[in-house]
Amino acid sequence: MAIRKFRKQMKVITVIITVAFIVSSLALYVMNHITYSSTKNYALKINGNKIKIEDVLRSKNMISNNFKNEIDEDIVGTLALDQVIENELVQEMADSLKIKISSKDINNEYNNLESNFKDKEQFKRMLTAQGYTKASLKKELERSMKSIKLKETIGGNISVTDEEIEEFYEENKFTMLQGLSLEESKEQIRGYLKEEKAGELYQKEITKLKEKMVITDVDPQFTNYLEKTKVEKEGITFTNVDYNKIYITFISNGVPKDKALEETDRFIDTQIKILKKAEEYQVKLEEGLPISLQVKEAYDGIYNAIEKKITPTQEELNSYFEKNRARYDIQPSADAYISFVKIEPSDLDKANSEKKAKEILVTVTPENFASIAKEKSDYPSSANGGELGWFTKEQMVSEFSEAAFKGEAGKIYPEVVNTVFGSHIIYVQEKDGDKVKASHILVKNEISQETIANKLKEVQEQAEKISNGELTFGDLPLDKYLNTNLFNGITDQGYIPGLGYKENLTNEIYKAPLNKVVAKNLDGEIFLFQKVNEIKPRKVDLSEVKENVERDYKAQKATEKIQEVLK
Structure with a gap:
């Protein structure tokens, strides 16, 4: 947006808080809804603790905004209430583990949030519009920080074995880990597996708490939003929350509303088939898993049972390798530190x-x-x-x-x-x-070539300092050098993971000598970069990748077999 006030990107690093400052008319709707639709100030009680009505309504508004008000109110309400309930259970879990956040950290986060607004009075008005006071916002910050610390605590107690790392490496060394040795990728794999395990454990713990929780004193306007059975077939149950989470996934991927309902029903039917087939293949599922993890474990169990029985011949492997050779040939890629340089109009430009x-x-x-x-x-x-x-x-x-x-x-x-x-x-x-x-005519502050040239000279000086070891990319000021990071897997087709297609930039990266720090003006944009690794393209023989080819062949055949048994 242009002259309408824009919101700066939040500087809050240690906490991700769901505080969205939106137009006052929406806030008035919320407050009116509270005033005239309820005789009490809470939506329900969870294990005796009151859940405020405005928390549920705020969650509803945020979900509606995220989906541009395209989702029916009952679906939004169900997801919002489930989100609020999970947040409350997370707080209980954090308290049981004696996780605490200091007043100093809370105040720092509050000040960081406030600093994004030029006018402190405006910040206060925005808080009021969203139904917050200074004290209640700090409480919300504390809850969010405790939630993050809880996840870190769960992840910190998880171990990953060398065998698991080696197995993951063997499965992915010719795809996502292309060109990296086991030793080079070991910590990256460990982090990925820990994060995956932590996510699953977190879901399991929330599911256990949901099963044990006691909900009482529900305000009538929220009764329809409570979790209940939506689909029950062949002894397998999906709740309205399970159903709606699948539905909004289709909506998020651009599927029209009516079609999304059809796809959700079809998807659930497939999941039920997977769970029933797991029984036939004698796959034992861990008790107390959320339905999504039950399906994942069931599918993995069926897959493993089928995959073990597949024994390809040499002829089959040769044929598969030739048909899919491009998958195994080493493709060119590069890793580079990149920083996007912010160019501001000079005083002369403004004049x-x-x-x-x-x-x-x-x-x-x-x-x-x-x-x-x-x-x-x-x-x-x-x-x-x-x-x-x-x-x-x-x-x-x-x-x-x-x-x-x-x-x-x-x-x-x-x-x-x-x-x-x-x-x-x-x-x-x-x-x-x-x-x-009012109406207006805007004459933009056009950045002149002279300004760009002066900025490039300044950036070249920084490049020399990095080359001499006086600075690192991490030392560059964040207000002038944007998105500074090490980007891995840059393709020769112009794609930079995490940034998208930047063909001019990637061409310069590939042309640059290894480890040389370069400042470059590309069509009025200035970049600072340093290529630190490059993998040259190379064709491979079957003997080099036979183990991986066999794994991929078996994976394809196992997947085809699963598709057959699920028909």
């Missing part, structure tokens, strides 16, 4: 924008404003004559708001107004109390 805006200002009138805006404004609203519609003071950057509310209705504001976006000419159309209706 040039202001000069152009002043030249336009002397030509505009209320009568010709729309036509000139269409021709000369650099803002998307130029298409409709610069119209911004009605807005409050808080919705615009301060310099723009101050001028718009100071100006006379029906007149052009007599001066050019400078903001971070450029120079504005404002036509104040109407005023109504705390709202103004």
Whole structure:
């Protein structure tokens, strides 16, 4: 967005908190809903602890916003209440493990959050709009931090054996671990397996707590949102929560609502078949697993039973290898430290924008404003004559708001107004109390070639310091060097994992000598990078990859067999 106030990326690192500051009208809906739809201030009790109504409604609003209000209210409500219940159970688990967060850490996180707002009064208004006080937000921060610390605690108690690491490496050394030795990838694999195990253990513990929890005193408006049986076939049960989680997965992948319901029903039927077939293959499932993990264990058990019986001939392996040779040939890739350099308009750039805006200002009138805006404004609203519609003071950057509310209705504001976006000419159309209706013409702060050249020189100096060992990429200031990181598996086709396709940049990375620190201007964007590893393409013989080919062959045949037995 342009002159409307944008929210900076949250600086909160140690905590991920679900606080979304959205428009006040939505908050008013929430508060009215609380006031007029309930005679008490809590939705229900879990093990005797009250769950606030606003917590459930806030969760509903966030889910609705994430899915652009495309999901039916009952589905949103079910998922929201389940989320709130899980959050409460997580707190109970954290308390049972005596996990505590210091007041200092909570205050630091609160201050980090507050620092994202230029105006502290605006921050307070946003808190009020979302139904928070300073104390209740700090409590929410504490809960979120405890949740994260709980997951870390669970993960810290998990061990991964060398045998598990070696097995994972053998299964993936020609795909995701291509070109890496076992020793080079050992810690990466260990971390991945620990995270996977921790996630499963976390789900198991939550499921156990759900089975034991006691829910009482439910407010009638939330009764339909409680978890209950949705599908029951052949002795296997899926709750409305299970069903809705599968449904929104299809919605998230762009499947239309009606089609998503069909796909959800079909998917659940398949999962039931997997669980029933597991009985035939004598797969024993751990008790107390959530349904998703039951299906995973069942499928893995069936797969392993089938895979053990497959013994390919040499001829079959030769044929499979030739058909899939591209999968095993070593493909080129590179690893590089990359930093995206932020380029700000210079004072001269800003002065040039202001000069152009002043030249336009002397030509505009209320009568010709729309036509000139269409021709000369650099803002998307130029298409409709610069119209911004009605807005409050808080919705615009301060310099723009101050001028718009100071100006006379029906007149052009007599001066050019400078903001971070450029120079504005404002036509104040109407005023109504705390709202103004206005149009504007924006002359952006265009970054000149001279500014880019000066910035490149500055970055080249940083490159020399990194080369000399005076700095590392990690020492680069975060406000000027963005997304600084080590990116692995950069392809020669222009793809950088985690960033997407950047063909110009990847071409330069591949051309650069190994370990040379390079500063480069690519079409007005400046990058700082250092290639630290490169894998050259190479064709392999079957003898080099026979074990992996055999594994892939057996995997394909086992998958085909499972598809047959599930028909």
